[in-house]
Amino acid sequence: xxxxxxxxxxxxxxxxxxxxxxxxxxxxxxxxxxxxxxxxxxxxxxxxxxxxxxxxxxxxxxxxxxxxxxxxxxxxxxxxxxxxxxxxxxxxxxxxxxxxxxxxxxxxxxxxxxxxxxxxxxxxxxxxxxxxxxxxxxxxxxxxxxxxxxxxxxxxxxxxxxxxxxxxxxxxxxxxxxxxxxxxxxxxxxxxxxxxxxxxxxxxxxxxxxxxxxxxxxxxxxxxxxxxxxxxxxxxxxxxxxxxxxxxxxxxxxxxxxxxxxxxxxxxxxxxxxxxxxxxxxxxxxxxxxxxxxxxxxxxxxxxxxxxxxxxxxxx
Amino acid sequence: xxxxxxxxxxxxxxxxxxxxxxxxxxxxxxxxxxxxxxxxxxxxxxxxxxxxxxxxxxxxxxxxxxxxxxxxxxxxxxxxxxxxxxxxxxxxxxxxxxxxxxxxxxxxxxxxxxxxxxxxxxxxxxxxxxxxxxxxxxxxxxxxxxxxxxxxxxxxxxxxxxxxxxxxxxxxxxxxxxxxxxxxxxxxxxxxxxxxxxxxxxxxxxxxxxxxxxxxxxxxxxxxxxxxxxxxxxxxxxxxxxxxxxxxxxxxxxxxxxxxxx
Numbered sequence: 001x002x003x004x005x006x007x008x009x010x011x012x013x014x015x016x017x018x019x020x021x022x023x024x025x026x027x028x029x030x031x032x033x034x035x036x037x038x039x040x041x042x043x044x045x046x047x048x049x050x051x052x053x054x055x056x057x058x059x060x061x062x063x064x065x066x067x068x069x070x071x072x073x074x075x076x077x078x079x080x081x082x083x084x085x086x087x088x089x090x091x092x093x094x095x096x097x098x099x100x101x102x103x104x105x106x107x108x109x110x111x112x113x114x115x116x117x118x119x120x121x122x123x124x125x126x127x128x129x130x131x132x133x134x135x136x137x138x139x140x141x142x143x144x145x146x147x148x149x150x151x152x153x154x155x156x157x158x159x160x161x162x163x164x165x166x167x168x169x170x171x172x173x174x175x176x177x178x179x180x181x182x183x184x185x186x187x188x189x190x191x192x193x194x195x196x197x198x199x200x201x202x203x204x205x206x207x208x209x210x211x212x213x214x215x216x217x218x219x220x221x222x223x224x225x226x227x228x229x230x231x232x233x234x235x236x237x238x239x240x241x242x243x244x245x246x247x248x249x250x251x252x253x254x255x256x257x258x259x260x261x262x263x264x265x266x267x268x269x270x271x272x273x274x275x276x277x278x279x280x281x282x283x284x285x286x287x288x289x290x291x292x293x294x295x296x297x298x299x300x301x302x303x304x305x306x307x308x309x310x311x312x313x314x315x316x
Numbered sequence: 317x318x319x320x321x322x323x324x325x326x327x328x329x330x331x332x333x334x335x336x337x338x339x340x341x342x343x344x345x346x347x348x349x350x351x352x353x354x355x356x357x358x359x360x361x362x363x364x365x366x367x368x369x370x371x372x373x374x375x376x377x378x379x380x381x382x383x384x385x386x387x388x389x390x391x392x393x394x395x396x397x398x399x400x401x402x403x404x405x406x407x408x409x410x411x412x413x414x415x416x417x418x419x420x421x422x423x424x425x426x427x428x429x430x431x432x433x434x435x436x437x438x439x440x441x442x443x444x445x446x447x448x449x450x451x452x453x454x455x456x457x458x459x460x461x462x463x464x465x466x467x468x469x470x471x472x473x474x475x476x477x478x479x480x481x482x483x484x485x486x487x488x489x490x491x492x493x494x495x496x497x498x499x500x501x502x503x504x505x506x507x508x509x510x511x512x513x514x515x516x517x518x519x520x521x522x523x524x525x526x527x528x529x530x531x532x533x534x535x536x537x538x539x540x541x542x543x544x545x546x547x548x549x550x551x552x553x554x555x556x557x558x559x560x561x562x563x564x565x566x567x568x569x570x571x572x573x574x575x576x577x578x
Contacts, residue, residue, distance in 0.1 A: 036405060116433075153425035159417040161405055165396050165467075167369045170389025170419055210408060216451030219425070221406050 020233030028229025031208035046097030049075035052105035073200035125196030125248025206255030213262035319507035326375030390419035393468030416470035
């Protein structure tokens, strides 16, 4: 128990833990929509655009978040506009818009070398350097994004699943997409100093894909992904303290580890279910759970054992 | 009979491609009609124009006497082509049906008691109550079609529009779905669908619209399924076999000629 309490004596760890908890759960929620809307690459791209904005903002003596926010939102709007008529696909639009903005930031850094060091935090994350202002920004973005996603649950789900039908049912899908892009941009900017531009995509995606392995229900996937994101953030922070490793990278690796575990569990579960449910009835081998086949109570394979090693003739 | 769908001199298409010009079409309330025509003839564009999701260059579209852009949400039920659905999407049958309740403008994510009762009643009626908690990919073709039908019917629409409801399902399911649509039509709901399956149309639909960048002909199947009309619609030679009031329509071109074999 002491290993859990000891790091909490340090203010930098308490700040980092709180930031990781909020960013983890925030990315968990928004990541579900990101992967289901096929926007994984958007998250990656917007973080790069926001980085370019942060550099431009810094050069113009703006606040870090103001520059990153303005450029991130501009990128989201541009991508929406360019892809609207369907002639240019979103991956191409993201490739040109966000990389150009990132390149702008890199050029400015190369010209004004004096502040190169300051942007390492944005690139690779510096959760242990989280300030009170950072916590406030992360808290506000988490609260407002969670609230918006809660009240937009129905139109967001419908337009994510079936955009055409959603329009027929009266959903203004263009506005829903725009609001979602803005919420995603804000979430990415809030997460930048925690995990870094280079690793935000994994923080967004890992909890959601892990949750997808655990359920076939959308509402449950949202809940599981949020919990998974929060656990990843907190556990990653503790692990980074214990292992004395970079916090952002540890959080990302822990998320990837959870995903691998969920894949393994799913694989074993499917193998096990197949062995349990495979039945032989004469020459016919097929699957159904015990007690649910042919109206026979406690239906068992005739030879008393399963036939998982033999090919199924009927496998629904 | 009042009009459920009324198109007047409608021209629609895409930036460099006009799909149909000055099209006028009237479908009476309570009718059960099918639009047939070859691939690329503009059936889907026509359907989207009627649904109000595809802008028109000129002309007017009225649904139940109202301009299509002012029809209240839920007054039209829509079932998309099942081939366009992402079956790996994590939704249960119940969640699919619940999407239709968006028009209630309820802000809470979960269904109210009244909404849940409506979902359960409709699921019972359509025979999918037992699979409400199943992921959509773990349901049969017929159950999937019924799940999307339930979503379209949850708001008691006056007009039901279906895009290719008979494609991608076996022949038995095709007939079940068309029988079910017939029952729904008997409750007074106007139904308009597109299909490639002429034989299913001939057996089940009381009204057929032959379409190829414009209306070629419309009427009852017995009046429409003639060599002359089908040739004008499809541009090929089709054989119509009539037997005891039933129709069988087949391509008259020998298979070895269509496949390029000699």
